[in-house]
Amino acid sequence: MQTDTKILAHEFEYLTPNTLNEALDMLDRYQDKNAKILAGGTDLLVKMKTINLKPDYIINIKNIQEINFITYNDDGLKIGAVTSLSQVEKSKEVKAKYSALYEAIKSMAAIAVRNMGTIAGNLCNASPAADTAPPLIAYGAEVKLANKRGERAVPVEEFLTGPGKTVISSNELLTQLNIPVLDENTGSSFLKIGRVKADIAKINIAVYLERKNNVCKSCKIVFGSVAKTPIRVKGAEDILRGQQLTSDVLTKVAEKASEEIKPITDIRSTAEYRHEIAKVMVEKAVNLAWERAGD
Amino acid sequence: MENKQFIAISKRFDIKNVGKVTGKEIYASDVNIPGMMHAVVLRSPYPHAEIKSIDLTEAEKTGAICISRDDVPDLIYNERIVSIPDKTYKDRTVLPKDKVRHTGEAVAAVAADTEETAFKALEKIKVEYKKLPAVFDIDEAMKPDTSQLYSYVYLGDKKIDIENNIACVRNISVSDIDKGFEEADVIVEETFNVQRIYHMQLETKSTVCVPEADGGITIWTTTQGIHNVRILLGEIFNIPLHKINVKRITLGGSFGSSIQMNSITPICVALALKAKSPVKLVMPREDDIYDHASYPLRTKIKIGAKKDGTLTAGHCKVWVEIGAHNIQAYPYLGCIAGWFASLYKWINIKYEGKAVYTNKTPTCARRGYGSPQINFPVENAMDILAEKLGMDPIELRLKNYVGKGDEFWGQGPTIKSIIRSCGVEEMLVEGSKLIGWDKRIPPSEKTGDIRRGIGVARGFHTSGTGGPNPGEVIDYSGATVKINEDGSVDVVTALMDHGGGTWDVAAKVAAEVLKVPFDKVGIYNGVDTRTTVFDVNTHATRGVYCGCGAVKLAAEKVKKILLNYAATLFKDLPENLELVCNEELGQAVVYPKGLPEKYKTVGEIAKTAQIKSWGTIAYTSSLRQKNCPPCFITYFTEVEVNTKTGQIKIPRVIMMGDSGTIMNPELWKGQIIGAFSQGIGLGYIEEIPYDTNTGKLKCNGFITDFKVLTTTEMPKIDDIKVLPAHTYEPTGPFGAKGIGEAALSAVASSFGNAVYNAVGIRFYDLPITPEKMLKALKEKEEKKDKKE
Numbered sequence A: 001m002q003t004d005t006k007i008l009a010h011e012f013e014y015l016t017p018n019t020l021n022e023a024l025d026m027l028d029r030y031q032d033k034n035a036k037i038l039a040g041g042t043d044l045l046v047k048m049k050t051i052n053l054k055p056d057y058i059i060n061i062k063n064i065q066e067i068n069f070i071t072y073n074d075d076g077l078k079i080g081a082v083t084s085l086s087q088v089e090k091s092k093e094v095k096a097k098y099s100a101l102y103e104a105i106k107s108m109a110a111i112a113v114r115n116m117g118t119i120a121g122n123l124c125n126a127s128p129a130a131d132t133a134p135p136l137i138a139y140g141a142e143v144k145l146a147n148k149r150g151e152r153a154v155p156v157e158e159f160l161t162g163p164g165k166t167v168i169s170s171n172e173l174l175t176q177l178n179i180p181v182l183d184e185n186t187g188s189s190f191l192k193i194g195r196v197k198a199d200i201a202k203i204n205i206a207v208y209l210e211r212k213n214n215v216c217k218s219c220k221i222v223f224g225s226v227a228k229t230p231i232r233v234k235g236a237e238d239i240l241r242g243q244q245l246t247s248d249v250l251t252k253v254a255e256k257a258s259e260e261i262k263p264i265t266d267i268r269s270t271a272e273y274r275h276e277i278a279k280v281m282v283e284k285a286v287n288l289a290w291e292r293a294g295d
Numbered sequence B: 001m002e003n004k005q006f007i008a009i010s011k012r013f014d015i016k017n018v019g020k021v022t023g024k025e026i027y028a029s030d031v032n033i034p035g036m037m038h039a040v041v042l043r044s045p046y047p048h049a050e051i052k053s054i055d056l057t058e059a060e061k062t063g064a065i066c067i068s069r070d071d072v073p074d075l076i077y078n079e080r081i082v083s084i085p086d087k088t089y090k091d092r093t094v095l096p097k098d099k100v101r102h103t104g105e106a107v108a109a110v111a112a113d114t115e116e117t118a119f120k121a122l123e124k125i126k127v128e129y130k131k132l133p134a135v136f137d138i139d140e141a142m143k144p145d146t147s148q149l150y151s152y153v154y155l156g157d158k159k160i161d162i163e164n165n166i167a168c169v170r171n172i173s174v175s176d177i178d179k180g181f182e183e184a185d186v187i188v189e190e191t192f193n194v195q196r197i198y199h200m201q202l203e204t205k206s207t208v209c210v211p212e213a214d215g216g217i218t219i220w221t222t223t224q225g226i227h228n229v230r231i232l233l234g235e236i237f238n239i240p241l242h243k244i245n246v247k248r249i250t251l252g253g254s255f256g257s258s259i260q261m262n263s264i265t266p267i268c269v270a271l272a273l274k275a276k277s278p279v280k281l282v283m284p285r286e287d288d289i290y291d292h293a294s295y296p297l298r299t300k301i302k303i304g305a306k307k308d309g310t311l312t313a314g315h316c317k318v319w320v321e322i323g324a325h326n327i328q329a330y331p332y333l334g335c336i337a338g339w340f341a342s343l344y345k346w347i348n349i350k351y352e353g354k355a356v357y358t359n360k361t362p363t364c365a366r367r368g369y370g371s372p373q374i375n376f377p378v379e380n381a382m383d384i385l386a387e388k389l390g391m392d393p394i395e396l397r398l399k400n401y402v403g404k405g406d407e408f409w410g411q412g413p414t415i416k417s418i419i420r421s422c423g424v425e426e427m428l429v430e431g432s433k434l435i436g437w438d439k440r441i442p443p444s445e446k447t448g449d450i451r452r453g454i455g456v457a458r459g460f461h462t463s464g465t466g467g468p469n470p471g472e473v474i475d476y477s478g479a480t481v482k483i484n485e486d487g488s489v490d491v492v493t494a495l496m497d498h499g500g501g502t503w504d505v506a507a508k509v510a511a512e513v514l515k516v517p518f519d520k521v522g523i524y525n526g527v528d529t530r531t532t533v534f535d536v537n538t539h540a541t542r543g544v545y546c547g548c549g550a551v552k553l554a555a556e557k558v559k560k561i562l563l564n565y566a567a568t569l570f571k572d573l574p575e576n577l578e579l580v581c582n583e584e585l586g587q588a589v590v591y592p593k594g595l596p597e598k599y600k601t602v603g604e605i606a607k608t609a610q611i612k613s614w615g616t617i618a619y620t621s622s623l624r625q626k627n628c629p630p631c632f633i634t635y636f637t638e639v640e641v642n643t644k645t646g647q648i649k650i651p652r653v654i655m656m657g658d659s660g661t662i663m664n665p666e667l668w669k670g671q672i673i674g675a676f677s678q679g680i681g682l683g684y685i686e687e688i689p690y691d692t693n694t695g696k697l698k699c700n701g702f703i704t705d706f707k708v709l710t711t712t713e714m715p716k717i718d719d720i721k722v723l724p725a726h727t728y729e730p731t732g733p734f735g736a737k738g739i740g741e742a743a744l745s746a747v748a749s750s751f752g753n754a755v756y757n758a759v760g761i762r763f764y765d766l767p768i769t770p771e772k773m774l775k776a777l778k779e780k781e782e783k784k785d786k787k788e
C-alpha cells in the first residue's frame, strides 16, 4: 500500500453545515454515499492519510455553534459534540469535580491536538485505547444521538462495540454528552501508561467510587487498551464493593482485574505486561479515588 | 595547555542561527523554482521480489512524467564515496533493474504539476512482481540454502561473488590472543545486541533539481557534503562536473543519514532530465523511514585480565545486519575494530567482523558510526569484569584506558595517530565526585519498589579521519577567506553544519585569526560546488577539527597578504606590524609595533587595496589534517527503576566532555544533552521491528509507532550537569577537537550499567523496555524463590 502523508490526494465533496438541522439533512441525504463527519479531524485525517480511508463526502461540523458548549448545573455536565478537548480541560467544574475526565484529557496527545480534537470524535473513532472512554463509562455518562427524525440517548458503555465500531448509524450525529452530577463522597481517578509521555495508552484505567463510613459503597473500574473495547472489570468491582480499603482487599481486586482483562500483544506492548501492570494500576487508581472521595 | 585570550572563541554568540529561530531559514524542501514539478516515488510492497514488468502507460496518460528502470543509467554505484574507490562496495542502481530487495525500495517515480496529481498518476502504475523468499535475520541469511539478495557486487571495479549473503568481512589481529587469555586470571565472555533504529532526523530527505539549458543540472539537496553529490551525479549521468552545481543549503538534521548521496537525489535528477523541467522531491516521513536505518550490531565479546586488573586480551566477534544495500559496511567494520581497540589497552586483540545482507531497509551511519554499538558491550563487560575482580569500575577503567601518548586507531586500522590531549582521568575522577560515587551501594543492598542506581561509561570519537598517512578514507577540507572592501570577512566553504554550530566555529576561527569582531564575519549559503573547493563531508566529527582547520589555514594566509598591504601603507615591514581587534571601533586594526595610536583599520587597508587596484585580500586553502584526535566523553547516569511497572526514569546525570578548547560553549552543551536524550532512547525504547510475514515495518513507516524520547523524559535541567575537561589539542584549530558523535557513544552503556546497579540485572539486548524489565524482575524473583 502506498501512502503520502504530506498530502491528501484523494478528492471529496467538502460540506460545511452551519446548523444542526442542516447537518442532519446532509447526513440523511448522504447516509449511503460514503460520507464522513469531520470534527477536529485528528483521527479522521490521519486515517485518510495512512490507511487509505477515502470518503466521498466530508461533513465538517465544527461550525455548528449549537453543539459547541460546555455547561454544568443540577442536571450534570453537558458537553457539545464540537467542543474541543482543550475547552473541556479548561472548565473549572471538570477540573474540580470530574478528576478522571480531566486527567484523561490532560494525558492526551499535546496541546495542538487537544485544541482540535473532541470527546465526541474520541468516542466515535472507537479506539480501544481512547482515553476519554474509561472515565465516561465510570461516571455512567451517555451520548445523545440525533438524526433527522429524532434522537436517542445511549450509555457510553453500550455505545462502543468493538475496535472502530459503535452503535451509531450512518444518518446519526452524536450531538452531546451528558455526565451525571456526582454524588457526595465520591472520587475518581484516571491513570495511563504509554511508551512516552505523549502517546496512545499501552493501558489506561478510570475508577469512580463512593466512600461511606470508610466502606466502598459503589464503584466502577474501567480499563482501556486491554480488550476490544474499554471494559469494566465487574468481578473486581464486586470484590471492592461493601469493603473497607485494606491492602488485602486491594490485592484481591487487583488479581481479579488482571484476570478479567483480555489484552493482546501489539506494537505498543505485550499481553503479559498489560496483565502485570493492570494490577499496579488498579491499586494506584483505587487508592487515589478513595482519597479523593474523602469521608 | 595554551593560555590564550580569545576574542570570539569560547564566547557565547549565536547570531548565525537567527534564521532558524525566526523561521526564515531555507531548507531544500523550501526551494521553489518557477515551473517546478512535484515528484513522488512508487515503492515496493514486498521485501524481496523479481520485477516482471512495469507498465507506465496509464500513469503517463494523465500527462505525468514517469520513470522506471529503463529510464535510469545502468551504472552500479555506492552512494557513499567517502572511502577510496578500491575499498568501495557497489551494489545498486538509481532504480532496481531486476528485483526489489526491501519493502519500500523505490521502483518508479512520477512528476506532475502538483504532488497530488503526481500521486494519482502513481496509483495508475502497474508493477508485476514475482515474490521471492525473504530473509530478515542474520543467522538465517548466512545459511547456504537461504534466498540470496545478490549473486555478485563490485568492489571498486572488480566484480566479486557474494555467498551466503555475506556482504563483507573484516578480520584484524594484534599480538597473540591465545597468549593473552592464557595470562588472564579472570575472563568475561558475553553476547550483546544493539538494535537497528531510525535516525529520526527532523528534515526528511529532499531534492530540487533544475535541468539547465546547456545540459547541466543545478541541485539543492539534503546532504552532509555537496561535492560528493556532484561527483556521483557526474558519474551516474555522465555529465562533466563543471556542468553540475550542487548548492549548499542548511541541513534540517541528519545524524549521519546524509553522508551518502540520498537515494532520491538521482531519481529526482532522472525525472528532471526527462521532464526538461525543474522537479522537487520531498520524502514523506514514511518513505524516509523505509529509506534508511542505523547499523545494528551483535557482539560476542571476550575479555581477560590479571588479578590486579591489568587487561591481557580482548576478542570481539561482531555481526552487522545491513539490510538490502551495502552503504559501506566495510569501513563500518573497520571503525568498530578501531573503537574497540582504542577504548582500552587489551594488548592482545582479535577482531572478526561480518556484514550480512537481509531484506530490510538499508542501514547506514548514525551518530557514532558504530561506536555506541560496540561501546555498550565493552562498557558492560568492563563492569562485569570489575565485579568479578572485586574492583571499583572506575579504578579498572583508569588502569587500562588508552590515553595520552598511546596509539589511537581513529577510524579503523588504516587511520592511526598518537593521542596528544586526553581528559579521561580528569573526567572519571571529577565526575565520580560530583555524582557521589563513593556512596554508591551494590544492588543487593537495595530494597523497595523504586530503586535507584548509578552507572558510569566512557567513550570517544575521532575528530575527523585524518592521519599521518593516507588511509582508506578520503579526508581533506578547503575554504576561501576573503577580506571585503570594508574590512568585513567572508568565509566560503563547502563544509556543512548539522545544526551543531560548525559554521559558527568557522566564523569564529576566521575572526580569531584576523582579529575581526565575530559579527563582521559572514558565512552564508549561496555558495555551491562551483564556488567552493572540495570538502569531503561533515561526518566523523570532523567539522571543527578538519573543516575549521582549513578555515584557519586560509585565514592565516589572508593575514599575511593583509600585513603585506599594510606594510606598504606604513612604509614598514610586515613583521614590524601588529594586528589587533579594536572593540571600540568594532574593527580589526593594524599599527606599527609600539605605536598603537598610529593604527589603520583593516577596512581602510582593504579599501586602499581596492582603490589602488592591488587586488583582493583572499586565499583559498585545501588541508588534510595529519591526526584524528579522540574527543572523549564520560557519563555518570543515575536511573530510577520502578520495579512494579518496569519504567525507568533518569533523576540525575553528570556529563563530562573532552573537546580541547570549547569553541561554542552553549552549543557544545547542547550537543551533549541532545546526545544524552538520543542515547537513552537507544537504551530504553527505540526500535523498529519488522513483521516478518509481510516484510513491512510494524510501525508501517509512521512515527506514531516509532517513539523517541522528548524533553519530558529528560532529567530536570538542574539535575543535568555538563562539564568540560581542561585540555588543549596541540594539532587542532586553537586547541579544539570535536564532540558531536563522541557525545552519543557511552550514553546507553552508562544507562545499562546504572540499571544493573539499581536492580542487579544485566541486560544484554537493547532496548531495556519496561516490558523486558518487568519480565526480568519476575524471573529473578522466581529464581530466588527456587533457591530459598
Ligand SMILES: Cc1cc2nc3c(=O)[nH]c(=O)nc-3n(C[C@H](O)[C@H](O)[C@H](O)COP(=O)(O)OP(=O)(O)OC[C@H]3O[C@@H](n4cnc5c(N)ncnc54)[C@H](O)[C@@H]3O)c2cc1C
Residues within 6 Å of the ligand: A036, A037, A038, A039, A040, A041, A042, A043, A044, A045, A046, A061, A081, A107, A108, A109, A110, A113, A116, A117, A118, A119, A120, A121, A122, A123, A124, A125, A129, A130, A131, A132, A168, A172, A173, A174, A175, A198, A199, A200, A201
Ligand atoms: C498526535 C496525536 C496524538 C493523539 N493522542 C491521543 C491520546 O493520547 N489519546 C487518545 O485517546 N487519542 C489520541 N489521539 C486521537 C485523537 O486526537 C482523539 O481520538 C480525538 O479525540 C479525536 O477527536 P476529533 O474531533 O479530532 O475526531 P475526528 O478525527 O474529527 O473524528 C473521529 C471519528 O469520529 C467521527 N465523528 C466525529 N465527531 C462525530 C460526531 N459528532 N458524530 C458522529 N461521528 C463523529 C468521525 O467521522 C471520525 O470517524 C491522538 C491523535 C493525534 C493525531
